[in-house]
Amino acid sequence: DFNVVRAPFAGVVTAKAAQPGEIVSPLSAGGGFTRTGIGTIVDMESLEIEVEVGESYIGRVQPKMPVETVLNAYPEWKIPGEVIAIIPTADRGKATVKVRVALKVKDPRIV
Incomplete structure (x- = not known):
């Protein structure tokens, strides 16, 4: 069937x-x-990732800001992206804030 x-x-x-x-x-x-x-x-x-940004750097991050991301599997490959949102809660244990990034490259290696 x-x-x-x-x-x-x-x-x-x-x-x-x-x-x-x-x-x-x-x-x-x-x-x-x-x-x-x-x-x-x-x-x-619509590939998106969430990254953790140190609290001391989060003031430099703005929505629509262009960024480059690097995957652990491909450290030489700089993937262009754009900040979508800053998640308004901090991880006090790690002193980080989550940031959502839209990737501009549609490549199956990313998944």
Whole structure:
């Protein structure tokens, strides 16, 4: 038997959460054994990341500000991006503030 799974956007499957034969439901059953999702899809047209910025530097960060990001897997590759938002809560243990960045490069290596 074949079924069609539809998503509200085109993307790349990054995780498969259900196995053939499992019962899947679109709604949570409140603690039952029914899985509520079959996987994770990433929208490659709107890639975003959250980064932690030290509290002492957060005053320099502004929405719409151009930035360059570097991934641990590709340290030489500088990915252009733009600050979307500064999350208005700080992590006191690390003395950081989260910043959401939109990446301007749509490359499958990022996912």
